Each structure stands twice: as C-alpha cells, then as structure tokens.
Amino acid sequence: MRKIYLVGFMGCGKSAIGRRLSYFLRVPYYDMDHEIVRQQGMSIPEIFEEYGEAHFRTLETEFLLNFRDEACIIATGGGVAISEENRKIMRRSGLVFFLDATFEDIYMRIKNDKNRPIVQRSTKQELELLYQTRRKFYRAAGHIRVLTEGRILRQIVEYIGFQVNRLKGE
Secondary structure, X not given: XXXXXXXXXXXXOHHHHHHHHHHHHOOOEEEHHHHHHHHHOOOHHHHHHHHOHHHHHHHHXXXXXXXXXXXXXXXXXXXXXXOHHHHHHHHHHEEEEEEEOOHHHHHHHHOOOOOOHHHHOOOHHXXXXXXXXXXXXHHHHOOEXXXXXXXXXXXXXXXXXXXXXXXHOO
16 A cells, blocks of 8 residues: 545544544654645745636645655645646555545634635535535545544544455455
C-alpha cells in the first residue's frame, strides 16, 4: 500500500483522523494544505487573495503529482476532488477514503474558522449547496466511503486501519 488519501468536505475530520491513523498504522502523516502553505510561504487566505482560487487548485495538483513517493497518509484539501485529474492521480497512486460527514456536523466545526476563505465569504445555505455539489466528486474519488456520523475518532481510525490491513492481506 502506498499512499492513503483522506477526502471530504472541509471540517469532516480529515486532519484529526489522519494524525491518529498515522499513529495507528505507523506511517507518516501529511496535511496537504499545511504542506502547500509551507512550500509557498503564505497562508491559504493569502494565496487566495493574491493569486486566486484557480492558482491554489493548480498548487494542489502539483502537490499530488510531485509529493514524495512513500507510504504515507495525506489529508487533502476540501476542493481537491473536484478536479478529475486529481481524482485520477489519487486513485492511481494510493487508496482513497471518502470521509462522509453530515452537513450539520461539518457546519458546527467550520462556521467560525478564520482560516477557511470560502467559509468567511459564504452563508450557511451557500456552504450547504457547495457541500451537496462536492459530494459526488468525493464519492467518485473514494475507493471506500466512511460514514462518520455518530462515530468517535477512534472507531473511524480503527475501521480505516482494518480496511488498509485487509487490502494489504494482513
């Protein structure tokens, strides 16, 4: 098993689950947004403001194409799966888990987050529409769909770990 990608809407738990899964499976964990911020020397809101969303989406594709070739866990950004090219890269280079959380759970986590440009400029209704629009792309990207509602992080991590080990034949 090479890379394990976690996809889903912002606030669905990709980072929290990714960190714990890294410990559980004993492989490195990377947060795509943090890696892009580190590489660019700018925050995501700064990248959006200075260069626009299209440029940021290009940076995401470049990350997927060029990031180190090692067994690891990558928590992707919420918009990564929109791109067909990105979906193909992830599905070809690793195992993709779609963390399927309800919009209400997500909204409670993200509504006051200042580091999410889209949240800051959108109403709840606009975010819910974006969530509904993006779900089909997450489903298309994911090899395995993980329902998160009513589950604690440990249960989600153990389920994903079980699926990874099952597919590795362990």
